[in-house]
Amino acid sequence: AxxxxxxxxxxxxxxxxxxxxxxxxxxxxxxxxxxxxxxxxxxxxxxxxxxxxxxxxxxxxxxxxxxxxxxxxxxxxxxxxxxxxxxxxxxxxxxxxxxxxxxxxxxxxxxxxxxxxxxxxxxxxxxxxxxxxxxxxxxxxxxxxxxxxxxxxxxxxxxxxxxxxxxxxxxxxxxxxxxxxxxxxxxxxxxxxxxxxxxxxxxxFYDAASISDYHVKQLSLTDRAAQLSNELEINNILSRPIQAEIKIQASLEGKQASAVSRTVTLQPGVNRIEIPTEILSPVRWMPNGWGTPALYDFSAQIVTEGNIVAEQSHRIGLRTVCLVNEKDADGESFYFEVNGVPMFAKGANYIPQDALLPNVTAERYRTLFRDIKEANMNVVRVWGGGVYEDDRFYDLADENGILVWQDFMFACTPYPSDPTFLKRVEQEACYNIRRLRNHPSLAMWCGNNEILEALKYWGYQKKYTPEIYQGMLAGYDKLFRELLPAKVKELDADRFYVHSSPYLANWGRPESWGIGDSHNWGVWYGQKPFESLDTDLPRFMSEFGFQSFPEMKTIAAFASPEDYQIESEVMNAHQKSSIGNHLIRTYMERDYIVPEKFEDFVYVGLVLQGQGIRHGLEAHRRNRPYCMGTLYWQLNDSWPVVSWSGIDYYGNWKALHYQAKRAFAPLHINPICQNDTLCVYLLSDCLDAMEKLTLEMKLTNFAGKKAGKTVVLPSLSLPANTSQCVYRTPLNALFSPAKHPLADDLRRCFMQLTLKDKSGRTVAETVHFFEKTKELLLPETNITCKMKQTDGRCELTLLSPALAKDLFIEVPLQGARFSDNFFDLLPGERKTVVITSPQIKKGEALPVRLRHIRQTYN
The missing domain is CATH 2.60.120.260 (Galactose-binding domain-like)
Structure with a gap:
């Protein structure tokens, strides 16, 4: 206890x-x-x-x-x-x-x-x-x-x-x-x-009594009513019993939803009291993309002799969340079911936002969750090598409809299991379970990150004596199969606990893909191509990733121009993966023409990371319901560094975060070439089916001229929460008879896919290229840019006569936000991008640099 x-x-x-x-x-x-x-x-x-x-x-x-x-x-x-x-x-x-x-x-x-x-x-x-x-x-x-x-x-x-x-x-x-x-x-x-x-x-300073813990426990939830138990731990400070009235109130958006009171006798010391509450016609808390994350304000007051001597309040979301982890024909499922509906998890792994934790301000927390929500995420994993986060983190997760996968703070190595250590862990588990269990965003507890995988597959059997290795295994069971699940059962029994992530899988063992969650480091450490993500398919991808340098303005914050070399001493000090730079170059050579200039290498590396991870995110969504979640490694940074992050230390979105936003869109078009056949999938995370959709697929060359057949699919139906292939055709059937062989056509054009609803409104669009970027015959082009600037805001209107692939807009302001970036500017398209930052001032010229792939060839 x-x-x-x-x-x-x-x-x-x-x-x-x-x-x-x-x-x-x-x-x-x-x-x-x-x-x-x-x-x-x-x-x-x-x-x-x-x-x-x-x-x-x-x-x-x-x-x-x-x-x-x-x-x-x-x-x-x-x-x-x-x-x-x-x-x-x-x-x-x-x-x-x-x-x-x-x-x-x-x-x-x-x-x-x-x-x-x-x-x-x-x-x-x-x-x-x-x-x-x-x-x-x-x-x-x-x-x-x-x-x-x-x-x-x-x-x-x-x-x-x-x-x-x-x-x-x-x-x-x-x-x-x-x-x-x-x-x-x-x-x-x-x-x-x-x-x-x-x-x-x-x-x-108190009088009479204090509330040391207040847990609003949801007993049942239907559309008619929510049954709750208000579990209070009250400390009577006095040496005699006292009469007290306990008042419980709940409101939603200022309107009272429930009120109950009870008169009790508080004995000296600790008193544990349970008071039931009912809320009629409850409004459910919904995850991002599915509705409003409704929050009820609950308060508990202790009144003695007409005075309120203690009060505690919480914001409570009424919802059901369970992790469905059951044996099936493919192995063993692993997915979240929210309010009775299977939910495809879209998100990333979170690490602490700073190496110096008190530096993280309330504004940084708010910005982070704005970033998470804008990228269409619905889950964030608090990884076990950091800290149990600040209360503000979970409050913002509640308010933004972001489910939290919560690790206990153990990662990547066995730990001691002596009685003193276990006592410390028990106190830690008790404290944090009690602190966090009222949050509707809290979806599950996980004992550790990768320790079971390490014990099984990382060679410890050869490195240590049999006695030490067996002690590690026994210690694992004490910590993660006995102590922690017992504390979760005691203090937060309705939440799922899994003892480790990955649940079973090792990325080198294909037979494990069908069971539970997986960490796939075949891409990156295993040097597998990004295309392997189409076939190395887990039931739930809880980690996979790829590194990039941060953009140049962040590099300039920790290095001088003389350090702008991939293997300079300073760059290596900010590259903690010993094989990192080699792997970035290896993968870049596969898909891109590797630039000579350092600044261009950094830029192409950002594009590489974004496109590569997007390929995986789409593969996972495409293969639902077999695969029901994808959390890439990693969301953010704790200092300015070369890393797997999608957002750098200063809050700048890398290409990865923009690509995640696109791949995680509630309604998404996913074209993919499989064995010389173009397959087009429609991916929906919407709760409602859609009828009478029209999909238009238009082939255009890089100069903006028609390059082949335009295909229109009218009256499509898309069920809720599905992945559906709506079109297949051999590649050679797409192109009209032309002067060029098919391979040449594929290097000169792209397909623009647009999905419209029955009213003609565009609900999804994407661009598909048929070859790797290094194979494309990209044109040189001049982009015109018109700017309108006011305090805090700069609006760019961009126009290019030919394709500008993976256009990157750079401004020298840390944390500046872009309505879009790292996108393909299509020939003849007039594109407006809004940049916001408190540092933008009317009348002060904002330096803007435009960079696209073809420019790195010179």
């Missing part, structure tokens, strides 16, 4: 109770132990941020500065502040000090008393402190032990080095600490092993 000491510190809405909260974020100082030099500090924050602020560390993201910051992890650090408490406040019945996040080994002292020895970054601590407080000034002091030196004795007595190869240190110490694994380095990550008060600190 989970003790109150690790109780949830829920982010509460504004309340009307008479508790009083002090936010302890000002007046902090820090010092390197042994120096007695105290400097101002930011809380929440990390020691790295404070050192940077005082110019005691260089910008860790620039050049090769990563090497210059490694000393910080080996030192102990102290933080201190003073705060004032009044005599009136001390008359309150209780006072509790809450740390929502201490990173990681921290001794907390208040007025000379040791309150806490923290040892887990992933839990919050709430401590009764009234007896330690005094009127006037109070001194809070935190001693952070080096996470490296703290765990060296464990390493020394362990007898072997764990295979945590992403830990960029000869001694793999990361496994011993419950601390964000990625901070020790990763194959896309800087090593920055942080310490500090990384989440808020508050002091709350």
């Amino acid at each position: 989970c003790g109150l000491f690790y109780c949830c510190s829920m982010a509460c809405a504004q309340s009307n109770d008479n508790s009083e909260v002090l936010t302890l974020h000002s007046g902090w100082e820090f010092s390197q132990v042994g120096t007695e030099l105290w400097r101002t500090a930011e809380v929440p924050g990390t020691v790295h941020q404070d050192l940077i602020q005082h110019n005691l560390l260089p910008n860790p993201f620039y050049g090769t500065n990563e090497q210059k910051i490694q000393w910080v992890e080996n030192e102990d650090w102290e933080y201190r502040t003073a705060f004032t408490v009044t005599a009136e406040q001390l008359k309150r019945d209780d006072a509790r000090l809450t740390f929502e996040g201490l990173d990681t080994y921290a001794d907390v002292y208040l007025n000379g008393a040791l309150l806490l020895k923290a040892d887990n970054m992933f839990v919050g601590y709430t401590i009764p402190v009234k007896e330690y407080l005094r009127p006037g000034e109070n001194l809070l002091h935190i001693y952070f032990h080096s996470p490296i030196r703290q765990t060296l004795p464990q390493y020394a007595s362990n007898g072997f080095n764990y295979p945590a190869d992403n830990d960029h240190h000869e001694k793999h110490l990361s496994v011993f600490s419950r601390k964000a694994p990625y901070s020790y380095g990763w194959d896309w990550g800087i090593r920055m092993v942080t310490s500090g008060v990384w989440r808020p600190v508050t002091l709350r």
Whole structure:
């Protein structure tokens, strides 16, 4: 069971109770132990941020500065502040000090008393402190032990080095600490092993009683009614029983949906109370693309002697979500069913947005979810090598209709399983399950990332003795088959738990594709062509990806022009995959003419990544219902780096994110050539069937002239939630008799496909090329560009007499948003693109550069 000491510190809405909260974020100082030099500090924050602020560390993201910051992890650090408490406040019945996040080994002292020895970054601590407080000034002091030196004795007595190869240190110490694994380095990550008060600190004064946990548990849901249980954990602070009225209210968009109250006797200490509620004609929470993610506002109040002494609020979505994981004729299914309807999962894997977590602002969270929603995603996976995210992350997932696949924080290596370690994990699981379980976006729990696959297929049997290897297997079962599922069953029984991702599959074993979720690294590490994604088909693709450099303005943020070479020291410092640059070039040679200039190589690499991953996304959607989900690796970056991301550290969309948006459109046309036959699929994630659709397929050459037959398919029907092949024809039947042989025709033209509804409105369109880009006879062309500019907005109108393939619009503003980018500008097409950024000013010229593939040939 989970003790109150690790109780949830829920982010509460504004309340009307008479508790009083002090936010302890000002007046902090820090010092390197042994120096007695105290400097101002930011809380929440990390020691790295404070050192940077005082110019005691260089910008860790620039050049090769990563090497210059490694000393910080080996030192102990102290933080201190003073705060004032009044005599009136001390008359309150209780006072509790809450740390929502201490990173990681921290001794907390208040007025000379040791309150806490923290040892887990992933839990919050709430401590009764009234007896330690005094009127006037109070001194809070935190001693952070080096996470490296703290765990060296464990390493020394362990007898072997764990295979945590992403830990960029000869001694793999990361496994011993419950601390964000990625901070020790990763194959896309800087090593920055942080310490500090990384989440808020508050002091709350209470009278009579407090709510330590409030869970709105959905018992049943029909169109007629939702049956709910309000499960409260209430702490009676007093030494005697007290009479209290508990009021539960629920509203939707300001209109009351339910209200109930109950009078109870609260015994001293912890009281667990359940109060049923019914909501008639419930409005369901729906995922992005299927409807509105309706959220009810629930509140629980405790009233004693006419005073509201405690209140807690949550936003609750009424919906059913289950993971259907059942044996069938093809193996074993793996898909989400939402409100009774199978849902094709479209999304990506998320890593922490910053190597320095307190840098992530509310605006960055909002922008991220805007990016997710605009790309037509409905699922995001919180990967197990980072952190359990901030409350704002899950709030935004709720509000935007994005389902969250939530890993526990274990990735890519076996972990210890001794009693002390298991106790820490139990506390962590309890804290985070309780913290997150009210969110309607939370779809499932997953024990770890790739650890079962590692144990089975990564060669540990040969690397370690039989005794050590068997100990790893036994430890896996203790952690992921026993402890974590037991905590999920105890605290969040209605949510699905799977012990590892991938569920079974190893990308080198085709027989595993039919079972559960898969990680396909045959593309990239296995050097398989992108076309292999058409046949290496899983039931659910939870990871696959391909790297690219970020665009030049991001490279310019960490490198100088003299570093603009693929294998320069600085570029290699920002390329953490040892084979990364080689693989980018290898794949580029297959599909593109490899440019000589560095800037052109970066641009073509972005196009390569976007087109390659789009090929996979379309293959997965095309093969539903056998395959029912695709989450590419990875959504975002934690620093400016060469990586698999679709959005770089500064919020710039790479070509990948634009291509994902296109491939994930609710209604999508997917043409593909199979054995010299053109097949055209219509893909729908819409809940309603569509009738009387018209599909037009027009062949045009690169100069804009008709190149063959125009095919029109009228009166098409498209069932809801399906993939359907609506057209097949041999390639040679498409072209009119011409001067050129078929192969030459294929190099000179494209097909424009347009789908219209019964009213004539275009509902989907795409462009298809019949050859790899390097085989196309792309024309030189001059693009005209007209600009209209106001504060925050620039409108471009583009026109080209001939095809401009994969047109990239560049502006030197980090995070600028484009209504479209990395698109084919078709001959004679007048295309409007809107660029938005707070940095755009009316009357100030915005430098715009247009780049397309043919220009890289010169």
